[in-house]
Structures are given as C-alpha cells and as structure tokens.
Amino acid sequence: MTSVGLVLGAGGLAGHAFEAGVLDALAERTGWDPNDATIIVGTSAGAGVAAYLRSGVSAADLYRRALGRPLSPAGAFRLAGVERPTPVPAPDPRARRAPRPASPRLMAGDLARPWRLRAGRFLAAAAPEGTVPTDLIGERVRQVHGPGWPRRATWICTLRLDDGARVVLGRDPHPDTDLATAVRASVAIPGYFAPVRIGGERHVDGGAHSPTNADVLADCGLDIVIVVSPMSATRPHGALDARMPARAWCKAVLAAEVRALRRAGSQVVVFEPSPADVKVMGLNSLDTERMARVAESARAGAARHLERDGAPVLVPRRDPAAPTGPR
Numbered sequence: 444m445t446s447v448g449l450v451l452g453a454g455g456l457a458g459h460a461f462e463a464g465v466l467d468a469l470a471e472r473t474g475w476d477p478n479d480a481t482i483i484v485g486t487s488a489g490a491g492v493a494a495y496l497r498s499g500v501s502a503a504d505l506y507r508r509a510l511g512r513p514l515s516p517a518g519a520f521r522l523a524g525v526e527r528p529t530p531v532p533a534p535d536p537r538a539r540r541a542p543r544p545a546s547p548r549l550m551a552g553d554l555a556r557p558w559r560l561r562a563g564r565f566l567a568a569a570a571p572e573g574t575v576p577t578d579l580i581g582e583r584v585r586q587v588h589g590p591g592w593p594r595r596a597t598w599i600c601t602l603r604l605d606d607g608a609r610v611v612l613g614r615d616p617h618p619d620t621d622l623a624t625a626v627r628a629s630v631a632i633p634g635y636f637a638p639v640r641i642g643g644e645r646h647v648d649g650g651a652h653s654p655t656n657a658d659v660l661a662d663c664g665l666d667i668v669i670v671v672s673p674m675s676a677t678r679p680h681g682a683l684d685a686r687m688p689a690r691a692w693c694k695a696v697l698a699a700e701v702r703a704l705r706r707a708g709s710q711v712v713v714f715e716p717s718p719a720d721v722k723v724m725g726l727n728s729l730d731t732e733r734m735a736r737v738a739e740s741a742r743a744g745a746a747r748h749l750e751r752d753g754a755p756v757l758v759p760r761r762d763p764a765a766p767t768g769p770r
Contacts, residue, residue: 451489455728464741
C-alpha cells in the first residue's frame with residue numbers, strides 16, 4: 444500500500460484558504476481523504492488545517508467554510524459552535540512593552556556565526572515579543588478535537604525562541620502538550636502574537652524556521668509527499684511586486700526540502716500559488732475578506748495542476764506502528 448505524507452505550510456488566513464481549496468480539488472480528483480495521510484506535518488496556518496483534518500473535518504467542508512457556505516451535516520456537527528475565522532485583534536496598547544529583542548541571546552549567537560543564520564529565525568529573535576494572545580485559536584481547535592493528541596501521526600512545527608531550535612510537536616517528546624496548545628504555538632507570528640510556553644520554554648511560529656518544514660519527512664520512508672506551500676509561488680508575478688522577494692526566499696527553502704525528500708526516495712507533489720493566486724491573496728495574509736476568493740482561485744489552480752501533470756495514486760496505508768503523538 445502507498446504511504447503518503449501531507450505537508451501544510453504557513454501563510455496566515457490566506458494560507459488557510461489556499462490549503463482548503465487545494466485539498467478539496469485533490470480529494471475530488473483522486474477520491475483520497477487527506478485525513479488518511481500516514482503523517483500530516485502542519486506549520487502555522489497549516490497546523491490549524493492539520494488539526495481540523497485530524498478531527499474528521501473533510502476537505503470539502505474546509506473549502507465550504509472558507510467560502511462561508513453551509514457545511515455538510517457531518518461538518519456542521521463537528522464544527523458546531525466554532526466560528527469561521529474572524530479578523531485578528533489589534534495589539535492592546537496597554538500591553539505594549541519596550542521594543543527590545545524577544546531573544547537577545549539567539550540574536551547575538553546568529554550574528555556571531557553568520558554562516559548558520561536563518562532569516563526567519565533571526566527576525567523572530569530580533570522582533571519585540573508579541574502581545575496578542577492565541578487563546579481563541581487554541582479554543583477553537585479544542586472545541587473540535589477535544590483534549591489530547593490525534594491517534595494518527597500529526598506533527599506540528601514550532602520554533603523555540605530561546606535557542607532557535609525547530610521543535611516538532613507530536614514527534615519530539617512533549618508529554619504535557621495537547622493539539623490545541625501546539626497549534627497556538629505554531630501560529631504565534633513573532634512580534635505580533637505572544638509566544639506560547641510549553642514545558643516552561645517559549646515557542647513561536649514554526650514558519651520562522653521554514654514556511655513548510657517538509658524536510659522533517661525525509662527519513663520517514665514515505666512513498667509520496669504532498670506539499671501545499673502557500674508562501675512560495677510557481678513563478679514571479681512581476682518584477683516590481685513587493686510580494687516576490689519573500690516568496691522567492693520561501694521557494695528556495697522549499698526547493699532544498701524537496702530535493703532532500705527526493706533523495707530519500709519519495710515522490711513529491713507540490714502545490715504553490717500561481718501569479719493569479721498571489722494577486723488574489725494580496726499583501727495582508729490575515730485579511731478575512733479575501734478568504735473565499737483565495738480558496739476558489741486555489742481550487743481552480745490545483746485542478747489545472749492535476750489535469751496537466753496527472754493526479755498521484757493515493758492509496759493510504761494504515762500502519763498501526765506509525766508514530767502518533769508525543770512520547
């Protein structure tokens with residue numbers, strides 16, 4: 444049987460909508476349920492999508508939710524009382540702190556050894572510690588999934604702020620962590636959202652290490668790895684487009700991760716925003732008003748991708764020995 448890894452990258456609410464559109468097209472064209480993935484890796488926005496999938500929410504209902512349309516009866520039951528994503532609150536002026544780096548030690552260490560510097564990690568260390576809580580995001584996940592961790596392997600990526608290490612919750616040992624807390628940590632955009640303490644240590648958005656973190660699957664022996672990467676792009680949108688330098692960096696990181704996966708023997712299928720998708724996504728990745736248009740554009744683009752390149756054969760292997768949650 445075919446073993447499948449599903450990688451869901453960062454990208455804010457626009458990324459969430461992009462992933463919903465891609466997954467719905469993939470499920471419709473192949474008949475594959477993304478929740479049947481052997482391992483799901485989620486980073487930031489992708490961590491939230493991973494949590495909903497592992498809670499039994501279908502790709503079709505994720506897509507309907509992004510559009511603001513009625514859900515299926517099963518989806519309405521699972522998501523009862525869980526609001527559609529709402530605008531992110533502005534920082535409370537009363538919570539402002541002195542503009543000092545969130546992690547001076549990590550920042551100094553990177554400056555002393557520039558050959559090991561990663562742009563996202565350095566920015567996370569240099570930015571002031573965020574103040575907006577991620578409690579509401581965690582509460583929504585807890586409402587849908589409940590306490591604990593999914594039975595099937597679900598890996599949520601964060602960055603540990605004090606030493607800059609990538610932590611893969613669900614794979615690395617963190618017995619006191621539930622899925623909702625892991626998602627809260629993974630979405631904690633440095634400088635905006637407050638870090639989340641796990642085991643007494645501060646964790647922030649896993650996208651500060653990598654927008655996708657697909658390379659964590661390189662030694663898993665998977666037959667196919669599907670990567671949904673909202674923060675890169677298939678090709679430049681325009682020479683003067685302000686979005687493209689960051690997307691070019693994300694694409695370079697993704698390309699290195701894809702090479703590692705292919706060297707390990709996995710077939711890799713990548714979904715990235717097209718120039719049309721990038722235009723619809725805009726500059727504000729937290730804009731709720733764009734979610735429906737982003738999801739529709741992503742779904743159409745993914746369908747074209749599958750028609751052009753052929754749909755992968757996705758027959759999930761249910762391996763009872765596969766890793767599940769924190770050890």
